Amino acid sequence: MQFGEIPVEEAEGAILAHSLRLEARTLKKGKVLTADDLAILRAAGYAQVVAARLEKGDIAEDDAANRLARAMGGDGVTAGAAFTGRANLYAETAGVVVYDPGRLDAFNLIDEAVTLAMVPPYQSVEPGQMIATLKIIAFSVPEDTVTLAEAIARREVPMVRVAAYRPTRVGLVQSQLPGTKESVLNSTLEVTRARLHPMGSEICHEVRCEHAPAAIARAIEETLRNGAQMVLVSGASAVVDRRDVVPAGVEAAGGTVTHFGMPVDPGNLMLMGRIGDATVIGLPGCARSPKLNGFDWVLQRAVAGLPIGDREIMRMGVGGLLKDIPSRPMPRTRAKEGKAPPQAHVAPARRPKIAALVLAGGQSRRMGEINKLLAEIDGRPMVRHVVDNVLASAADPVVVVTGHEADRVHAALAGCTVSFAENPDFADGLSTSLKAGIAALPPDTDGAIVCLADMPKVGATVIDRLIAAFDPVEGRAIIVPTRRGKRGNPVLFARRFFETIAAVSGDVGARHIIGEHDEVVAEVEVEDEAVLMDVDTPAALAALTGGRP
Structure with a gap:
């Protein structure tokens, strides 16, 4: 991997090493620079940027993290999609974490750029609790390094498993x-x-x-x-x-x-x-x-x-x-009396609970008399494609907001494990569906991914990548997919924005909130045009259905 200052004119495709807050736009660390980004840099007076460029034999940080996470996860373990070189492993079930500390040491001794942290062996865990975090430190690692780490992670059996509790x-x-x-x-x-x-x-x-x-x-x-x-x-x-x-x-x-x-x-x-x-x-x-x-x-x-x-x-x-001793900052007995400082009780890290809002209450005004959400694509209504894709992702629960022709939408989603939020004010615009959906979310929801019911080609993989990028603690509270630098949908919002979203009025969504909080926006570049394709005209519908609106 090459790393250092690169002339802006030669930086297309390079990975930005440090975030740059510019008047036109903030370019975040780890962004693959596009021609549009370079134009913004030139306009801001930049002649060079500090960036990394992968060489032959290098594996990008996310690809390396995904490979290793898949290799090491055994029974009762699931791996989240990697983002910025980090892939987290979670318990699928309640049980006890089992791994060999010596094997963990061997993994971490391979290369300083490949790191793995786990909870203590034999720790009791709950479903969804984080049990390990894999972090690729550099923007890429050599293929040989990944192959060696993969071998240690996999061996005869995967490195870590969760022994599920057996009802006794x-x-x-x-x-x-x-x-x-x-x-x-x-x-x-x-x-x-x-x-x-x-x-x-x-x-x-x-x-x-x-x-x-x-x-x-x-x-x-x-x-x-x-x-x-x-x-x-x-x-x-x-x-x-x-x-x-x-x-x-x-x-x-x-x-x-x-x-x-x-x-x-x-x-x-x-x-x-x-x-x-x-x-x-x-x-x-x-x-x-x-x-x-x-x-x-x-x-x-x-x-x-x-x-x-x-x-x-x-x-x-x-x-x-395990006994309380004076050298500890807060013995359990004092904590029980309510005298502990705020940090004394820290809940175990867990997979963030991300709900999905599928907005399916619109009137399809630009489609004439056709309800585009019920138009069939490959034998299924468009809205069914969207919901099936969301259900295949890590988002849970899935709330479908209905309004116009609600009974027909319900029928199209028969058998789907979703809940419905009725929007009686659907004629007043998109904001009313957002408000109805936010009100229907469980109180323990950490964030919500807002999905449009007229974007049937957005797959579960894209949604999971957005969820993997979500980390408000690290400043990633709004997650936006991009394709060739252009922002698309769906968008994931942290819980802190729910009240603001619910206060929006008129036939507008929450897009302006993204611009107002650029400091906590993370962009996820995807290889999928679907994030830019919504079906909002008869021509777009005809193109999607092969001329059969």
Whole structure:
């Protein structure tokens, strides 16, 4: 790759290295310069620009990131489309992230330009949560580098997977001593239920018994007879030896104690055992609390069907100090009291929730008596093509705004997994459909991609590339597709603009908002003319349908 100052006259096709804020337009870092861009630069007095130009054997940053992300994602993992050399990996399901840290090190040691960051191994994750981010540092990397990294990422099995939680029927045994409060036992029951719920599992049977080996043995047997696949034993007193009451009760029930103790604090005094095919866990005292402790780590792996023997437990010491200590900026106990600073609680990174608004309420005034949205293209109404394309993308949910001939549009979309927003004021113009659509979005929506129902050739790949570019934290809050430097549709807006969009009036869209907030606009150059092609005249419709309006 060549990098440095390039005369403007020779810069067409080069990649701009640094953003330039010009009077006519802002040119963003990473933009492939077009002839129109060069004209703007010349008018602004630029004779040279700092840019990169790929050479033979180089792979562009996005292409390299996409290749590597596809290679490393295993079961339960999905990769987002790359943008500016970054491709994120997400969990498809709730479960536990599994990978080999040594293999991750080998990947990162290939070349300084290829970097991969992951969440800690065996971390519990939710559907849609980000588990890794791959970043190509330079604008391109050599083919040989990508090939080597690809080999490490793929090997016999892909580098990272999510072991999905398996719904498990759990029995809970709680032993009692004289003076044990029922409120403590009730609280332990509820805390345990809350732990199991995110894993799709539940307590199928609970038994409370005397704190004695024989009584605990009978209670364990009762839970197994009632369908328990795993038994949790919460003793009235902590287990301090393999020959203590709880382990003795496990053995009296015909089981085997497989391990005692773990290098995680809180959670040191945890017991593992087996009775037939059932796992038995003697809970440490800290398991009565909802705070994270070593038992959580063991329970998560067990429900995910991962090995949890001696060696797995004894290797949990890395990061195993979970207890609140004075050197931490905010112990959990203070956070619980509401004294934590705003940054103390940070939600796990997740795939942004991007909804799609399909505006299908217009009257097609320039089409005469024809409702262009119902015109058939290859056997399907135009609006059906648009919605099918959107449904094939990562956008979710999909809201279709209807107005003119709403019943016919509904019929054309029969069977589609969309919701409808009715716009009774459709005759007042496009802004009313935008307002109706924005009002119908779920409150947890991070952004919305506004799709026009008369652009049937915009495919899911284009929509996914726009979603991949969306990152308000990095200043990309409005995402616009371009073709040869010309801006098109659809456009993705961050939630911060919803109120402004809903306030627009008349037969206009939200295009002016883009111009007013150029500092947060990211352009995505696509190889698809479809982003510039809307069907708004009889001639355009005839060209699309082969002369059959």
